[in-house]
Amino acid sequence: MTKVISIANQKxxxxxxxxxxxxxxxxxxxxxxVLCIDMDPQANLTVGLGISLSDVxxxxxxxxxxxxxxLDEIVRQTEMPGLSVAPSTLELASTEVELFTAIGREMxxxxxxxxWAERQYDVVIIDSPPTLGLLTINALVASSRVxxxxxTQFYAIKGLTAxxxxxxxxxxxxxxxxxxxxxxxxxxxxxxxxxxEMLQNLRELGDHRVFSTMIKQTVKLxxxxxxxxxxxxxxxxxxxxxAFRDLAQEVIELG
Amino acid sequence: MTKVISIANQKxxxxxxxxxxxxxxxxxxxxxxVLCIDMDPQANLTVGLGISLSDVxxxxxxxxxxxxxxLDEIVRQTEMPGLSVAPSTLELASTEVELFTAIGREMxxxxxxxxWAERQYDVVIIDSPPTLGLLTINALVASSRVxxxxxTQFYAIKGLTAxxxxxxxxxxxxxxxxxxxxxxxxxxxxxxxxxxEMLQNLRELGDHRVFSTMIKQTVKLxxxxxxxxxxxxxxxxxxxxxAFRDLAQEVIELG
Ligand SMILES: Nc1ncnc2c1ncn2[C@@H]1O[C@H](COP(=O)(O)OP(=O)(O)OP(=O)(O)O)[C@@H](O)[C@H]1O
Ligand SMILES: Nc1ncnc2c1ncn2[C@@H]1O[C@H](COP(=O)(O)OP(=O)(O)OP(=O)(O)O)[C@@H](O)[C@H]1O
Ligand SMILES: [Mg+2]
Ligand SMILES: [Mg+2]
Numbered sequence: 001m002t003k004v005i006s007i008a009n010q011k012x013x014x015x016x017x018x019x020x021x022x023x024x025x026x027x028x029x030x031x032x033x034v035l036c037i038d039m040d041p042q043a044n045l046t047v048g049l050g051i052s053l054s055d056v057x058x059x060x061x062x063x064x065x066x067x068x069x070x071l072d073e074i075v076r077q078t079e080m081p082g083l084s085v086a087p088s089t090l091e092l093a094s095t096e097v098e099l100f101t102a103i104g105r106e107m108x109x110x111x112x113x114x115x116w117a118e119r120q121y122d123v124v125i126i127d128s129p130p131t132l133g134l135l136t137i138n139a140l141v142a143s144s145r146v147x148x149x150x151x152t153q154f155y156a157i158k159g160l161t162a163x164x165x166x167x168x169x170x171x172x173x174x175x176x177x178x179x180x181x182x183x184x185x186x187x188x189x190x191x192x193x194x195x196x197e198m199l200q201n202l203r204e205l206g207d208h209r210v211f212s213t214m215i216k217q218t219v220k221l222x223x224x225x226x227x228x229x230x231x232x233x234x235x236x237x238x239x240x241x242x243a244f245r246d247l248a249q250e251v252i253e254l255g
Numbered sequence: 256m257t258k259v260i261s262i263a264n265q266k267x268x269x270x271x272x273x274x275x276x277x278x279x280x281x282x283x284x285x286x287x288x289v290l291c292i293d294m295d296p297q298a299n300l301t302v303g304l305g306i307s308l309s310d311v312x313x314x315x316x317x318x319x320x321x322x323x324x325x326l327d328e329i330v331r332q333t334e335m336p337g338l339s340v341a342p343s344t345l346e347l348a349s350t351e352v353e354l355f356t357a358i359g360r361e362m363x364x365x366x367x368x369x370x371w372a373e374r375q376y377d378v379v380i381i382d383s384p385p386t387l388g389l390l391t392i393n394a395l396v397a398s399s400r401v402x403x404x405x406x407t408q409f410y411a412i413k414g415l416t417a418x419x420x421x422x423x424x425x426x427x428x429x430x431x432x433x434x435x436x437x438x439x440x441x442x443x444x445x446x447x448x449x450x451x452e453m454l455q456n457l458r459e460l461g462d463h464r465v466f467s468t469m470i471k472q473t474v475k476l477x478x479x480x481x482x483x484x485x486x487x488x489x490x491x492x493x494x495x496x497x498a499f500r501d502l503a504q505e506v507i508e509l510g
Contacts, residue, residue: 012267012268012269013267013269013385013406014268042266042417100355129386130386131386133386133388153477155297192474194474222447223449225409225410
């Protein structure tokens with residue numbers, strides 16, 4: 001049974017792309033067959049996995065547009081065994097506008113994945129843009145789990161209630177299977193009172209699990225994207241690589 | 256002559272809201288009459304200036320919707336003399352959808368400001384969301400200048416060309432006055448090779464000015480929003496307050 005996991009948060013810069021690439025890398029390292037899908041027109045996941053945008057002929061923009069190009073035709077292997085990627089390009093922004101008037105506009109990604117992913121992948125990870133628009137909604141409708149990266153900062157914590165409300169609405173109206181797997185504390189710097197206070201706030205929100213794994217502020221996570229590899233490959237003995245391996249274990253155990 | 260400045264970048268978490276609030280604070284301190292407009296449904300600027308969302312009856316959502324509520328009715332004074340704010344709420348997200356089919360949808364904010372701001376403010380600063388949708392486009396059409404905060408990180412630099420293309424298109428088709436005032440390096444940590452390299456990349460892009468002021472990584476900028484005050488008030492002698500005072504000087508000199 002393929003697990004489809006969205007990485008979502010409308011707050012910008014909280015570490016969605018970083019979590020997608022590196023959780024993907026850690027799971028692939030354990031032998032899982034992993035597909036990362038880039039649902040962000042910024043295409044950071046695509047570039048962060050070493051693909052040059054000028055080489056991308058077809059992308060998620062084509063899969064979601066009226067042509068409905070099959071996923072098979074766009075998926076590429078990365079340099080890492082077991083880790084594939086469905087790339088995005090800037091064109092995805094205009095596809096989102098096209099989707100506005102399409103029938104069944106919230107289920108286009110789910111329909112593209114239906115049955116197809118089962119045969120080839122154990123895990124599908126979907127990176128989403130910093131909005132609650134149709135691209136993020138398509139990702140949530142296509143998923144059975146969602147991980148919410150949350151920077152240990154004031155604005156990121158404040159924005160959570162609105163995000164959780166949208167996820168609950170999608171669960172009731174469009175996708176009964178959708179569960180929040182957990183909140184992932186990111187950019188954590190234990191030396192500051194602010195980060196410790198915000199982490200405490202996050203844990204006191206109640207209702208949802210906060211992963212015991214925290215992603216600490218580290219320059220290694222800023223450097224890895226320049227190499228086009230997950231941090232588990234780029235800096236395999238680093239604290240960041242260990243953290244994402246711990247996260248992968250938690251994700252596997254939670255099922 | 257009122258200067259209207261947008262703070263824009265579709266990359267999330269680069270410090271748009273932080274630059275809006277603290278440049279606003281530094282200019283108000285010098286005696287300029289400043290209005291900060293929140294064009295982001297996340298309403299981080301509104302909350303960061305000490306306004307509780309549950310107190311906001313009318314917001315930018317009403318100004319831009321069919322009711323066209325005048326800006327006068329929503330603007331509030333902050334605790335800091337000379338600094339006012341036009342608040343936002345989550346409803347702004349549905350207003351953006353409404354705008355899609357409105358005639359003259361890109362000029363609604365410009366028309367709301369037209370002539371009104373001249374009488375009351377010296378500077379208007381517009382915070383925008385992490386997308387290149389209609390809310391950001393309205394901000395850019397209403398502005399004569401735009402400041403682009405750029406994290407000294409790989410993805411933020413990669414996304415710049417796309418943003419500058421959109422700004423140039425708006426300049427040609429919708430707003431001939433629009434000029435890029437400068438690129439503002441943010442989250443700079445001089446101890447890391449990555450930040451120094453990315454700053455170098457930023458400066459080598461050519462074409463546009465990079466402010467000599469850099470906003471360094473500092474916990475003070477994460478703490479200030481909890482107090483509802485700009486860092487120039489919250490931590491008046493800090494390096495962050497000095498940096499935004501320097502930025503205010505650069506902005507005044509560039510005109
Ligand atoms: N724990 C960390 N420590 C240091 N740098 C990090 C960390 N996590 C991510 N980064 C860097 O910070 C930047 C923001 O992270 P990232 O792009 O993954 O966030 P995002 O939520 O995907 O952003 P967006 O909202 O634009 O999609 C990136 O340049 C990334 O390399
Ligand atoms: N130089 C800095 N040093 C440390 N923290 C900072 C700095 N600048 C901003 N921050 C903090 O980092 C977070 C991201 O900044 P901010 O919210 O201003 O970015 P943004 O571009 O407005 O994000 P969004 O794309 O979601 O609108 C905030 O919590 C802010 O308090
Ligand atoms: Mg991202
Ligand atoms: Mg912001």
